[in-house]
Amino acid sequence: IVRCDRRTHAARGIAAQVGREMRLTRLLQRESARLLGFVLLVVAMCATPAGAGVISGRVVRVADGDTITVLDAAYTQHKIRLAGIDAPEKKQPFGDVSRRSLEELVAGRSVEVSSDKLDRYGRAVGVVRVGGKDVNRIQIERGMAWWYREYEREQPAGDAVQYAHAESAARSARKGIWRDESPVPPWEWRRLNRAVTRVSAGQDQPTSLEKKWD
Numbered sequence: 001i002v003r004c005d006r007r008t009h010a011a012r013g014i015a016a017q018v019g020r021e022m023r024l025t026r027l028l029q030r031e032s033a034r035l036l037g038f039v040l041l042v043v044a045m046c047a048t049p050a051g052a053g054v055i056s057g058r059v060v061r062v063a064d065g066d067t068i069t070v071l072d073a074a075y076t077q078h079k080i081r082l083a084g085i086d087a088p089e090k091k092q093p094f095g096d097v098s099r100r101s102l103e104e105l106v107a108g109r110s111v112e113v114s115s116d117k118l119d120r121y122g123r124a125v126g127v128v129r130v131g132g133k134d135v136n137r138i139q140i141e142r143g144m145a146w147w148y149r150e151y152e153r154e155q156p157a158g159d160a161v162q163y164a165h166a167e168s169a170a171r172s173a174r175k176g177i178w179r180d181e182s183p184v185p186p187w188e189w190r191r192l193n194r195a196v197t198r199v200s201a202g203q204d205q206p207t208s209l210e211k212k213w214d
Contacts, residue, residue: 055080055113055124059106064090065098065144066136068106068128070113079123080113082136084155084163085145086186094177098144101176105135117154127159134159140166143176146185 057072065087070078087102088095106128115126128135139145140163147163155163170178177183184192 053115055115055126056110058110059108062099062103062107064095065102065139067123068102068111070111078113079121080115080128081119081121081123081125082139082145083115083125083127084148084151084159085136085139086148087139087145088177089186089189092184092186092189093180094144094183097176098139101142101144102135102139105138106130111135134162137162137166141170141175143170143173143178146177148187150187 055070055072055078057070057078059068060071060077061069063069066082066085068080068082070080072078082102087098090096090099109130112129113124113126114129115124117125119125136145137159140147147167152160170176
């Protein structure tokens with residue numbers, strides 16, 4: 001009887017030990033899964049450029065020919081700078097015409113914006129689509145904006161080719177801005193205006209910030 005009790009006690013001890021080991025194994029598995037999930041999240045965040053993602057919402061404002069404001073489902077406003085194009089400034093010829101063209105395309109409509117960066121003003125820079133159509137490219141096709149060659153390297157190769165072709169076609173057809181014999185690109189217009197401002201203020205040389213963002 002004593003030997004039987006000892007064996008029963010030993011068996012119970014072994015079973016308890018096995019139970020503890022199984023619980024520890026399950027705990028370690030859960031913690032490993034949580035750690036792996038955390039690591040993957042960190043990697044994804046590090047690999048994703050600031051401002052990256054898709055912004056969906058309704059266009060509530062068109063500031064000019066390449067800048068809009070989108071209101072999302074959470075009632076958050078996003079200022080969007082259309083990527084790969086540069087529209088005439090408001091005081092330039094066709095500035096208001098370009099704004100009205102963009103307004104016709106997106107005002108009050110639902111859009112999707114594919115953005116992978118923020119500019120120095122905090123605006124999301126991206127491609128705006130309405131019903132799957134690339135609004136940025138349409139502005140170029142209409143002769144309402146230049147293809148912004150300076151940022152060609154930031155565009156997908158396919159988009160750069162399409163934008164270049166769209167500008168060439170608009171120029172050949174003398175649409176919009178191309179009706180002028182020698183239209184002044186917005187980046188040149190901004191540079192000239194800054195130069196005039198510097199002369200008026202008694203400055204001789206552009207600042208480092210002006211050089212950077214010409």
